[in-house]
Amino acid sequence: MTLKRAAAITGISEMKPTRSPDGKSTLGIWADVSRKAILDAGLAIGDIDGFLIGQPITEQAQMWPSILGEYLGINPRYGNVVDLGGASAAGMVWRAAAAIDAGLARAVLCVTGEASDVETFYTPRPRRQTQQLPYREYEVPYGPMGVNSGYALIAQRHMHEYGTTSRQLAKIGVDQRTNACANPDALFYGKPLTVDDVLASPLVVDPLHLLEIVRPCTGGAALVVVAPDMANESPNAPVWLLGAGESSRGMMLSQMDSITTSPITEAAPKAFAMAGVSHKEIDLISVYDCYTITVLITLEDAGFCAKGKGGPFVEEHDFTYRGDLPLNTHGGQLSFGQPGLAGGMSHVTEAVRQLQSRAGERQVKGCEVAFVNGNGGIMSEQVSLVLGVS
């Protein structure tokens, strides 16, 4: 099966991330970004007939498609919650295209985001254990620091196997910060950073420093995926799905064959093959970056460099919007902020913006094809996309 050009993204909307909810609710944020994305796509409320929604991290409820549909006044004929963690947004894009390809819907609204309080996120009250999930039985008693400690274990092992250095990892965050300084919506706009700044920030979970770790915040994003005939009537240049691949593995690092190689090795080749595009044709890399090590492993496993050579590759390339290999031009989540699953969607919305030449000061010249990767859990769920305007 191919989904190449089965559907296109025509409208996007993204809230400027904030450090605290400031009175906003998750549902209110969803409604706001949904409305703006529908209008951006040049559609009316009655045109939307499908919903894909990302499960909020801090707000648990069931039947989100009904809740959002009621609020917006839309009765979808296709609706799901997509539960792939940070890969959910990228996963929604191909699921929407597949639903459209199957005739289940014509215009699918994909929504993520939440009202998340950073202080609350970092100081959760110990919760009573009521579910016998393996990670609660075999990991939580040993004191993991959320997922931070998991990515630290990955970084430590990568350093051991391949000689990767903290200086190389830090450079990823620094280039992304340069990009964020050209993005007024970024949480860390106007705050340039050097490699020495990153290395001088406190070690939180060795070998990861504070400035290599994503900042959870409040925000939201939505996008509209439509059928080809609707795409051709869009006010914006349609951003076509050219290729998609997905691959997941277990949740606990202890259960994985290798923690330094991810399922991106399966997802990315599928996306490139479906698109019929080579790495050299990629004008923008927009990939999940909850930590610096996430980006480095993604570059290796997606085939932009050989396995284990991510460190030298990072040193050799300029990832800024004016560089030889523009990467996470919105700043990445490390500098843009991580508003729940909308952090994952930010990589899609930025690719759409760049491909539609709507990225302002940070516009990449001649941006026609983008590679997007979503990552969920601790390098568990992986979704790779190739998007293009031609």
Place this chain on the structure above:
Amino acid sequence: MTQMTAYEKPLPAPSEVSAPFWDGLKAGELRLQRCGDCERHVFYPRTMCPHCLSERLEWVTVSGRGRVYSYTIVRRAMNPAFSEDVPYVFAIVELDEGPRVTTNVVNCTLEAVRVDMPVKAAYDNVTPEIALLKFEPA
């Protein structure tokens, strides 16, 4: 390492399937499931072998020896119950029998911990009912 005050950290809730593992730790030995068909050791305890779907899992006592596969030093507690413990070592140990386990490396300095370091099981009786599987330098 036994606490004099009430133990406030999260505890495992052993199930019918996992009870032999936790009972073993309490008795000071490491018990794993081993598949009667593909002969591989299995961790964590399951009702079926994740390598071959066999239900012929039997409990065996293993060496408790292994090597550090990876580790980190947690310097800030996310769960306040661990705030008096920071900094501490959170690690994955690869057992000589194959499976990897999430654990803490204890009874050594933070600086002494290395990837590939040989370790052996250290049973930490955190409550009268529960012992956790930790590791120390071999």
